[in-house]
Amino acid sequence: SGTEGDNIAVRGVVKAYKNRGNHIITSAIEHPAIRNTYKDLALDGMEVTFIPVDKNGIVDVEQLKAAIRPETILISVMHANNEVGSIEPIKEIGEIAKKNRILLHVDAVQTVGKIPVYPKELGADLLTFSGHKFHGPKGIGGLYIRQGVRVARTVTGGGQEKKLRPGTTNTPAVVGMAKALEMACESMEVEMIRESQLRDYFESEILKRIPEIVINAKNVERLPGTSSITFKYLEGESILLSLSYLGIAVSSGSACSSDELQASHVLLAMGIEPEFAHGTIRFSLGKYNTKEEIDYTIEQVVKVVEKLRILSPLWNEYTK
Structure with a gap:
């Protein structure tokens, strides 16, 4: 699901890059899949900064810039908000992240299948989506990981799905999601x-x-x-x-x-x-x-x- 994808991305990056720093940044309006994951990581010793938004739900980019530290390893900002629909300035945030050698995760559950989403254009190193948002099966999601980005395993088991998500793959749901996305993009x-x-x-x-x-x-x-x-x-x-x-x-x-x-x-x-x-x-x-x-x-x-x-x-x- 999208929630699992968010957890694999955030927890996997934190674990893989823990030697580089212990500070992570997100927005004040994230979906609970990110918001509660960040709160949980804070209990485990991570330094967490929640960036405020304006009256339209748009992330304050200047405050995000100011929050960056030498030990910042990850920024996670949603592509569009799930409650009010406002679309965030992800491309600008991606440029900031790249300039400071910080990884950017984008929760794109609300946008994939609804509006054009190109991870490379956005500057996303990791990007999460979910099948049911574009009329695919429920309980199936996807996680894009840019080549070269390290993501440590958060669940131990077999070698399925590049060792990041061990367990038997739900092949019918995967195929159903792929077909639904193909149909969504066509129209x-x-x-x-x-x-x-x-x-x-x-x-x-x-x-x-x-x-x-x-x-x-x-x-x-x-x-x-x-x-x-x-x-x-x-x-x-x-x-x-x-x-x-x-x-x-x-x-x-x-x-x-x-x-x-x-x-x-x-x-x-x-x-x-x-x-x-x-x-x-x-x-x-x-x-x-x-x-x-x-x-x-x-x-x-x-x-x-x-x-x-x-x-x-x-x-x-x-x-x-």
Whole structure:
């Protein structure tokens, strides 16, 4: 999976290059697969720096530069954020990493199969992706490793998969992922435009019809099918459950951590107030979504928000 790929990359580099240094850098908005791996490594004695982001979820490159030390061995920054969709300046970060002889790992789970991704152009030494993000099988991922980069094994066993991931290879899933990626790339250019247009239409209609909402990361380059909307003075969980009852699948914050009660670390890092972060919903569009489904979703979101706000003490206090 993408999580396993992230772990092999980060832990493998840390182990392989431990004689060169003990400092690693990442962003404040990483997926838990990276965020929690870095936290775990900090408990094992690694020095970890989390770089802040701006209000659109873009990594502060100047602070990243300032954080580099002689003992820095790895930078890990996601290609696009899984909650708000903002695309990070990976190419610029890659140039910084190369200039300072630091390895760069990119979590590209959100982008491979959705937008063009070329590891060499990005300056990525390691890059992770996951099959289910482009309609491949679940539970299968991939890790690109640039030739010449050393990655120590983190799991012991046989010699499968270049000794980095011992155990019987799930060949059907590997083949399925490869075919799904091939199909995604064939239609990518057209699909990017289609999804972007659907997303923009969805957001414009919601903005017209519902007051006191914010489209997160709207002013920067985003993934074509990701829309993160903050509905002020409401709880995201109530919106999620109401829409689920109507056959609309959304997530509050990240789908990978939607069972948590804490406000999203991504939204908080972007400077969104905790009470508003709790009212944020992520809508994800894909190649099988239609204009009719978007129209249905718009109508139901408007009705749900209106109904819930009538019952909301926060909204009633605000509109006094």
